Amino acid sequence: MLRVRRLPIDTYPDNTAFMLRHSNGYSAEQFQALRKIRITGEGREILASLALVDDDQIISDCEIGLGEQAFRRLGLPEGAMVQIAQARPPASLEFVRRKIDGDTLGEAEISAVIRDIAAHRYSPMEIGAFLVACAGFMSTPETLALTEAMVAVGNHLSWDSPLVVDKHCIGGIPGNRTSMIVVPIVAAHGLICPKTSSRAITSPCGTADVMEVLAKVELTSKEMADIVAREGAVLAWGGRMNLSPADDVLISVERPLRLDTFEQMVASIISKKVAAGSTHLVIDIPVGPTAKVRSQNAAVRLRKLFEYVARHMGMETTIIFSDGSQPIGHGVGPVLEARDVMAVLRNESDAPADLREHALALAGHMLEFDPELPGGRGYARALELLASGEALAAMERIIAAQGANPVKPSLGKFRHDVQSQSTGRVTSIDCERIARIARHAGAPLDQGAGIDLLHKTGSAVHKGEALYRIYANSDIGLGFAREFAGENSGYVIA
Structure with missing residues (x-):
């Protein structure tokens, strides 16, 4: 029997246990055999990787240390007594x-x-x-089976409505923060839209990272249900809900390996939406030379896979192809993207037109799901709700309901302009390169870090003129971004 000790060590996504190398009569060789152990106590059990400790100041010989993830998943209080045994490999x-x-x-x-x-x-x-x-x-039936299995192991949300709408972009385009405009438009119309979003893994920010600039996003299922009941919509981080948890584990391994297959993408997206209780879904597939989907043929194949899986899961979908040739909006990074979103909602004259138009198109498709709305009126209705200020009012209610951020994050105090090396016209912008530069600057963990795009494709520039401005809150972060941008700015001038 060993006493549980909580160690403030983040070992995400793994469960990790810590024991002294020489304790409790075990030798180092026996510990080596117990590389993966089963920890049980009071009817609870987890499997954990074993790390050996050679300093008894960290942990004593009658204790087992658990990293943050293992301690939380075991669910026992510090000091509880547990047993260990060698873990058998899963039969699967x-x-x-x-x-x-x-x-x-x-x-x-x-x-x-x-x-x-x-x-x-x-x-x-x-x-x-x-x-x-x-x-x-991976066959199409296997993709469906994967989706069904991922839905089955997590929580499920349900709503008292036959029509629950949502939208999802497959990602890969910096600044494409349409959800934060679409959701309040749809809510202002009166449809239910419980939008759960992800945090960034390899991108400069996810929708949850941007919304967190404005409001609390880590909501419990009950908090989310209460807000949806009052406001009709929410913009929350999905990780707190335990929806399709296997997907979160898969993604944590998939992204560092740079694996992003269509089959895994479809299973990931559809499983999360089904678990969130959505019945009708708009899927945005950007197509472009540096986007995730780079050809029309690939886009069609992905669309058909989405349609097959969604149909078998009982979900109605509308799938659109959009322009993925360059970043959307002006900003890339949490504070900058929140600025762009609010500028669109406030109908400001300098709001990014491409972000506004793309959001209106998506909102229009979502509103077309409403059987009470005449066919073909979706876009016009979305435009009406945005122009009248009703969408802004809905967003302000959602922010208040979730809990407005009392501290308004500001742009990074360190900045650097990346200049054009020649005179001409911007012919292309590399989405992947821009995203990686913003990550080097510190986004999304540094909310004020990112890139402010001063020129888009088609814009005329002069040699020495700033193409974009990098922001960071640390000199080191700015240095990383400057060096990376110096190797390749991501812009082609011709």
């Missing part, structure tokens, strides 16, 4: 080996893999093996 790993060999897995086999992943029984290496095997080949 045999299905992963079969997938590596090129086999097609059935529903029960995929379900077993996903249950074990959601229960954190897989190591990152084992998850990576599953993802790489699926990236090699």
Whole structure:
């Protein structure tokens, strides 16, 4: 029996336990055999990777230290007594080996893999093996089975309405923060839109990161339900809801490996929307030379996969292709993107026209789901709600209901202008490069970091003129971004 001790060590996404190398009669060799252990106590159980400690100032020989993730998932108080045993490999790993060999897995086999992943029984290496095997080949029925399995292992939200709308962009385009404009437009019309959004993993920011500049986004399921009941909509971080939790684990391994297959993307998006209780969904697929989808043929293939899975999950979808040739709006980064969103909602004269138009188009498609609205009136109705100020009022109510941020984050105090090396016209902007420069500056963790785009494609520039301005709150972050932008600004001038 060992006493639980909470250690303030973030080992996300893994469960990690810490024990002295020489304690409780075990030798180092025996600890090596217990590389993965099962920890049980008071009817609760987790599997954890074992890390050996050689300093008894960190932990004593009668204790087992648990990192933040393991402590939270075990759910026992500090000081509780637990037992350890060698963890047996999950039986579902045999299905992963079969997938590596090129086999097609059935529903029960995929379900077993996903249950074990959601229960954190897989190591990152084992998850990576599953993802790489699926990236090699995954059939359409397997994609559907993966989606169903991911929905089954998490929480489910339900709403007292036959029509619950949502939208999702597959990502890859900096500044594409349309959700924060679309949701208040739809709410002002009277439709229910419980929008759960992600935080950034490899991008400069996600919708949740931008909304957090304005309001609290870490809401419980009850808080979310109460706000939707009053305001008809919410803009919350989905990670707190435990919706399709296996997807969060898969993404944590998938993104560092730069794996982003269509099959995994579809399963991820549809499983989250079904778990959130959505019945009608608009999906935005940007197509462009540096976007996630780079050809019309690829876009059509992805659209058909979305339609197949959504139909079998009982969800109605509208899928649109949009211009993914350059960033949208002026800002890239939480504070800058929140500025752009509010400028559009306030109908300011200098609000980014491309962000405004794209948001109106998406909102129009969502409003077309309303059976009471005459067909073809969606865009006009969205424009009316935005121009009249009703959308802004809805957004202000949502912010107040979620809890307005008492501290308004400001732009980074360190800044640098990236200048054009020649005179001419901007012919292209590399979305991926711009996103990585903003990340180097510190976004999204540094809310004030990012890029303010001063020119877009088609704009005439002179040699020495600023193309964009980098913001950061640390000299080091600015230095990283400057160096990266110096290698390649992401702009082509011709």
